[in-house]
Amino acid sequence: MNDTVASAPAAAVASPSGVLLHPSRGKVIAITSGKGGVGKTFLSANLAAALTRRGLRVLVLDADLGLANLDVVLNLYPKLTLHDVFSGRCTLDEAIVQAPGGFQVLLAGSGLVEYSRLTPEVREDFLRLMEQVVPRYDVVLLDTGAGISDVVLFALSLASEVLLVATPEPTSLTDAYATIKVLATQQRRQLVRLVVNQAARPGDGRAITAQLQAVLNRFVGGDGRAAPIRLVHMGDIPVDKAVREAVMRRQLLLLQAPGCPASLAVGQIAGRLVDTVLKPA
Numbered sequence: 001m002n003d004t005v006a007s008a009p010a011a012a013v014a015s016p017s018g019v020l021l022h023p024s025r026g027k028v029i030a031i032t033s034g035k036g037g038v039g040k041t042f043l044s045a046n047l048a049a050a051l052t053r054r055g056l057r058v059l060v061l062d063a064d065l066g067l068a069n070l071d072v073v074l075n076l077y078p079k080l081t082l083h084d085v086f087s088g089r090c091t092l093d094e095a096i097v098q099a100p101g102g103f104q105v106l107l108a109g110s111g112l113v114e115y116s117r118l119t120p121e122v123r124e125d126f127l128r129l130m131e132q133v134v135p136r137y138d139v140v141l142l143d144t145g146a147g148i149s150d151v152v153l154f155a156l157s158l159a160s161e162v163l164l165v166a167t168p169e170p171t172s173l174t175d176a177y178a179t180i181k182v183l184a185t186q187q188r189r190q191l192v193r194l195v196v197n198q199a200a201r202p203g204d205g206r207a208i209t210a211q212l213q214a215v216l217n218r219f220v221g222g223d224g225r226a227a228p229i230r231l232v233h234m235g236d237i238p239v240d241k242a243v244r245e246a247v248m249r250r251q252l253l254l255l256q257a258p259g260c261p262a263s264l265a266v267g268q269i270a271g272r273l274v275d276t277v278l279k280p281a
């Protein structure tokens with residue numbers, strides 16, 4: 001890590017609910033899902049590469065603390081991980097590694113049970129870590145676990161923007177709905193961004209967003225317990241056999257098959273993020 005290129009620290013302020021927010025920048029983006037295995041890690045890694053290509057300084061943080069696998073997708077064998085930072089065995093700079101797409105990553109290491117539960121220590125460690133890393137990058141992507149466990153919800157509470165990944169399968173959509181509902185009621189979020197992955201047809205994502213929005217309008221936000229929540233469709237990624245091939249080879253799709261339909265779709269989503277969330281204030 002080169003500290004000399006670091007930008008001025010962004011003001012991290014605690015919201016009334018204790019949530020760490022960076023309202024002026026929108027630069028911590030959590031990538032999450034209701035159902036597991038829908039493509040969060042694939043999207044985090046390739047979105048990071050696409051944003052790097054657009055000139056942004058990007059860190060991907062493996063926030064799936066118990067069952068991390070960003071290292072597998074990126075073919076990295078880290079000697080030092082987030083666990084070593086938290087336990088004081090190494091400094092933050094020693095644990096940050098350069099990924100193939102030109103961005104930086106902080107890997108969690110897998111299978112450490114003590115980090116799969118949200119204890120006060122894990123909360124504190126994580127908050128301190130975020131305060132240190134956020135000012136150094138244009139954007140920090142949090143690759144979270146799936147579902148609505150307290151660890152996942154805590155990671156989401158650290159983000160100024162939530163990018164929810166869902167596939168068109170009914171089970172994925174009902175789980176996505178459950179996640180959005182919790183974000184509206186517990187975190188009082190008013191906006192969630194949706195990416196539909198493994199879309200079968202063009203237009204799938206737009207239709208799915210409209211359907212989910214209709215259900216949310218009907219059942220969430222009408223009873224005073226949560227504000228109305230708005231879903232913003234950020235794009236679709238088609239089913240593409242090149243994705244599986246890249247994952248099997250442990251390569252970034254954007255490097256291995258930059259012209260394939262899924263790569264182009266990830267590039268478009270990066271462009272939309274730059275035009276909205278990551279636009280300089």
Ligand SMILES: Nc1ncnc2c1ncn2[C@@H]1O[C@H](COP(=O)(O)OP(=O)(O)OP(=O)(O)O)[C@@H](O)[C@H]1O
Binds near residue numbers: 038041
């Ligand atoms: N657009 C796509 N086309 C084809 N296959 C895909 C696509 N997106 C994801 N996949 C497949 O889905 C698998 C799971 O993706 P990934 O590991 O990113 O999911 P995840 O949401 O991070 O899972 P977990 O919840 O376990 O963390 C990939 O290994 C890949 O084979």
Ligand SMILES: [Mg+2]
Binds near residue numbers: 040041042144
């Ligand atoms: Mg994952």
